[in-house]
Amino acid sequence: MPSTVDEQIHPHASGDAEKTVNAHSAPQDLVLYAGWFCPFVQRTWLALEEKELLYEYREVNPYKKEKEFLEINPLGLVPALVYQNKALYESLIINEFLEDAFPQAKPLLPKDAFERARVRLWIDHVSKKVNAAYYRTLQAQEEEKQKEALGELVEALQKYLDQVKGPWFSGEEFSLADITIAPWINRLYILKEHRGFKDELVGGKWKEYEKTIKERPSVLKTTSEPQYYTEIYQRYLRNEAQSEVAKATRAGKALP
Ligand SMILES: N[C@@H](CCC(=O)N[C@@H](CS)C(=O)NCC(=O)O)C(=O)O
Known part of the structure; x- marks a missing residue:
């Protein structure tokens, strides 16, 4: 089963x-x-x-x-x-x-109202476009479909990157936008190994942003050893995963 x-x-x-x-x-x-x-x-x-x-x-x-x-x-x-x-x-x-x-704890949203809204706007982009294209690329079986999905992912990442002030999304302050995309940046290596994703396809300062995110201490502290992720992602690469995310992607529906 x-x-x-x-x-x-x-x-x-x-x-x-x-x-x-x-x-x-x-x-x-x-x-x-x-x-x-x-x-x-x-x-x-x-x-x-x-x-x-x-x-x-x-x-x-x-x-x-x-x-x-x-x-x-x-x-x-x-x-x-x-x-x-x-x-x-x-x-x-x-x-x-x-x-x-927890307003007394370190803030993860900028103070400025417009910048807060801009962070939320691009969180929405990551959630709807980047995440969906990531799973489509991962699960697509035919080469044609893989290429199409990869193109969508690259385009979604480029649009996000255009908004990154550097070093973080909002400039000097690390925010919820960086947090929202970080786990998928951390898992891009699977698409690099199996679906032809290359940093150069995104271009610009992508490599720099990717490196900065991956080296963030909180990201390192919440990341397990690679072989255990690989085991799980093999099921997605074969399009056999039965998670709600995998089923929605297979059915062409929005992610849960
Ligand atoms: N939209 C949810 C998605 C959470 C989600 O899909 N979690 C997965 C694990 S990565 C899960 O619990 N899957 C169980 C299932 O698919 O049955 C969120 O952002 O929290």
């Missing part, structure tokens, strides 16, 4: 991410329900790390759809966040919540 294949993921984080998990095992008011492998989780994990909040990390295999987890997120997707016994989900919403709920 394909669905059981998705359930058989490596059970925990490895490398630097495992150290971060171990440092966050004590009970806290904020509980992150996470899957170590998940790029959407990494977004929220990055926000928690960047804001240096006290949080507890709990590993969940979202493919098992266990009753206790469905009570936290009825959609059965990670990340979910429980704060003082109240549950939230959706990575981008959780990140906005963290920003609102």
Whole structure:
């Protein structure tokens, strides 16, 4: 059964991410329900790390759809966040919540109202265009379809890059825009190895931005060892993954 294949993921984080998990095992008011492998989780994990909040990390295999987890997120997707016994989900919403709920912590949105809106506009672009094209490229089987999807991904990345002031999206301050795209930059190597993605296709200052993101300490601290991601992405590369994201991509629907 394909669905059981998705359930058989490596059970925990490895490398630097495992150290971060171990440092966050004590009970806290904020509980992150996470899957170590998940790029959407990494977004929220990055926000928690960047804001240096006290949080507890709990590993969940979202493919098992266990009753206790469905009570936290009825959609059965990670990340979910429980704060003082109240549950939230959706990575981008959780990140906005963290920003609102902990104003004393390091801000991840600029002060200027226009710049805040610009950050949100390009978060939306990453979420709708970059992410969708990433999975289309990953899952496409025929060469023609792979090329088409890769072209869409490159175009979406170029549009984003045009908006990057450097070194970060908003200039000197690291923001939720950088956080939103970081997990997919971190996973571009899979498309480089299997789908002909090259940094030169995006051009401009892409390589520089990519390197800056990948070397960000919070990104390194939330990244597991590459072989464990490869194991998971093989299923996507064969278009056999049964995750909600994979199914939506296969059906030509918007991502969940
Ligand atoms: N829109 C959601 C997507 C979350 C998502 O798709 N998470 C995946 C793991 S990477 C998941 O929980 N999948 C379980 C499933 O597809 O059944 C978000 O941004 O939080």
